[in-house]
Amino acid sequence: MSENNEIQNVSAVDNGAVMNAAESQYSMEPVGDKIMTNEEWEHFAEGDLVVFLARYNLHKISVEDGCGHKATIRVDSKGQYKLSHTVTATL
Numbered sequence: 001m002s003e004n005n006e007i008q009n010v011s012a013v014d015n016g017a018v019m020n021a022a023e024s025q026y027s028m029e030p031v032g033d034k035i036m037t038n039e040e041w042e043h044f045a046e047g048d049l050v051v052f053l054a055r056y057n058l059h060k061i062s063v064e065d066g067c068g069h070k071a072t073i074r075v076d077s078k079g080q081y082k083l084s085h086t087v088t089a090t091l
Contacts, residue, residue: 035067038087045071045085053081 036044045063053061053073060074068088076082 036065036069038069038089041065041069041071041087042085045073045083049073050081050083 049061049063049071050073052058053075058075060072062070062072064070069085071083071085073081073083
């Protein structure tokens with residue numbers, strides 16, 4: 001990445017076709033300073049993240065938001081999706 005944090009030459013493969021980030025239906029910009037609630041994180045992990053894994057025929061994906069939320073999804077030998085996610089709470 002360049003020094004001013006601009007995205008350079010980003011592309012995603014979609015069924016063999018190359019799609020530039022500028023042409024994508026998804027924004028590459030952060031949503032804001034909002035931190036996901038535990039409920040929102042679970043919804044994201046069980047929804048959008050699983051769809052991404054399946055759409056791109058991936059076998060495993062791990063994500064974390066830097067605020068204590070982590071998720072790992074993998075496809076087991078039977079083709080089933082296995083999700084584990086954790087949330088760190090300050091008491």
